Amino acid sequence: MPGGTRRLAAVNRAALDAGLRPGETVADAQARLPALCLATAEPAAEQALLEHLAEACLCYSPMAAAGDETNLWIDISGCAHLLGGEIPLLRDLVRRLTRYGFTVRVAVADSAGAAWAWARFGDPAHPCLPAGEGRRALLELPVAALRLDPAIGDGLRHLGLKTVAALEALPRAALASRFGDVVGARLDQLWGRVDEPLSPCRPADQPRTYRRFAEPIGRADDVAAAARQMLAALCQDLERRQQGVRRLELAAFRVDATCRRLTVGTGRPTRDSLHLFRLLAEPLGTLDAGFGIEMLGLAAQAVAPLAAEQMSWSLGRNGGEAGAEEGGLALAVLCDSLGNRLGFERLTRFVLRQSHLPERAVRRLALGQGDGGTDGGADGAVAGGVAGRRPVRLFERPEAVEAVAPLPDAPPLLFRWRHQIHRVTRAEGPERLSGEWWRRDERDRDYYCVEDDAGARFWLYREGAYDGQAIPRWFLHGIFP
Numbered sequence: 389m390p391g392g393t394r395r396l397a398a399v400n401r402a403a404l405d406a407g408l409r410p411g412e413t414v415a416d417a418q419a420r421l422p423a424l425c426l427a428t429a430e431p432a433a434e435q436a437l438l439e440h441l442a443e444a445c446l447c448y449s450p451m452a453a454a455g456d457e458t459n460l461w462i463d464i465s466g467c468a469h470l471l472g473g474e475i476p477l478l479r480d481l482v483r484r485l486t487r488y489g490f491t492v493r494v495a496v497a498d499s500a501g502a503a504w505a506w507a508r509f510g511d512p513a514h515p516c517l518p519a520g521e522g523r524r525a526l527l528e529l530p531v532a533a534l535r536l537d538p539a540i541g542d543g544l545r546h547l548g549l550k551t552v553a554a555l556e557a558l559p560r561a562a563l564a565s566r567f568g569d570v571v572g573a574r575l576d577q578l579w580g581r582v583d584e585p586l587s588p589c590r591p592a593d594q595p596r597t598y599r600r601f602a603e604p605i606g607r608a609d610d611v612a613a614a615a616r617q618m619l620a621a622l623c624q625d626l627e628r629r630q631q632g633v634r635r636l637e638l639a640a641f642r643v644d645a646t647c648r649r650l651t652v653g654t655g656r657p658t659r660d661s662l663h664l665f666r667l668l669a670e671p672l673g674t675l676d677a678g679f680g681i682e683m684l685g686l687a688a689q690a691v692a693p694l695a696a697e698q699m700s701w702s703l704g705r706n707g708g709e710a711g712a713e714e715g716g717l718a719l720a721v722l723c724d725s726l727g728n729r730l731g732f733e734r735l736t737r738f739v740l741r742q743s744h745l746p747e748r749a750v751r752r753l754a755l756g757q758g759d760g761g762t763d764g765g766a767d768g769a770v771a772g773g774v775a776g777r778r779p780v781r782l783f784e785r786p787e788a789v790e791a792v793a794p795l796p797d798a799p800p801l802l803f804r805w806r807h808q809i810h811r812v813t814r815a816e817g818p819e820r821l822s823g824e825w826w827r828r829d830e831r832d833r834d835y836y837c838v839e840d841d842a843g844a845r846f847w848l849y850r851e852g853a854y855d856g857q858a859i860p861r862w863f864l865h866g867i868f869p
Contacts, residue, residue: 443685505534657694745824799815810846
């Protein structure tokens, strides 16, 4: 609405037959047609609808994109034969979009610009321009077929340049001096001299599969059966790619042009179709089929490398290697089930870090984060407990204690912890652990394993040494069983 003037953004067939055109002011339109019904234009909602329709067209080609205004682009290179050719593909596309309630004009040509022009100004009875033979037909189209700004189109027509052939006959320099480079660029796009790359609504290399139905389905058993078959096909594709699923999406395209999506995730890459179906089973029970589902789409939104695994000959019922494999698989199944119910960010695991200090030797990671390796390599393994004895219960933060010990590095004779005195009867140590070299304020620690007169065992350390300046402090870091 420039300057506050309300204009018609689009008109239906009845308004078009009555003489109304897009761009006309609302006041003029209502003066000519008092019974005119108006609706507020919603560009964002219209673009969202186009993107949804583009997703519904992924069953024809992985390269489907929503353009501006009312354009849908589908690159069917190498895909038309799957539906019997270009004509059967267009018929099915028109039938689908017409059933959604849209008026559709379609065309197939060598370039995106030629397809746009022929769909709007060509012969509807012959929507497919023969490959390499459509130049003559395109030359006869009006200049509006070049997707030019209306002001430029009006200027060309005022000069008597009404067809593409008239523009093609003029020198490019003369056109550029009057209208800029846009006219020449549109001509190059029409003839395919300049590529117009599409931005597909979904990544083209994303593993996916689709299942279309001759009649809409709505029963939960039918949807589940189709999902099983699609999972089997998707897992075969993943096996060829040596990949596993991390996040899976099932899209149900309904007959009323709406879509419902279900998403599940896994803690580690997998291509076990039975396990993936178990994860989908619960959200499938909540899927609303509406008036019916005409197509299902299954896509692996996130994947990770997963090499082939060597299977054991043993059934694993009596332990052994196969039993360990079954145990690992059972743990993965449990983690995936809990993750999809509670959220994978709420499930954490511990990963070794490169630090000798026990409280820094591990860090928490979400179940689906990282690759499960260590940060510290060999140093992380030493910090994790290979170098010496470690208590089963390790405090997250060491607790300060009051200790009495002979000089300079003997174990304590007694210590007070949580207002209770413990007299030491046995002790082992010391074991020295140094802090990170880049932390200048940290002092070395001397750890002792001690046992009191009641038989309880503790893991104590002295921070610093008796150097005559600072008095070392004692801390309790863990308890042995």
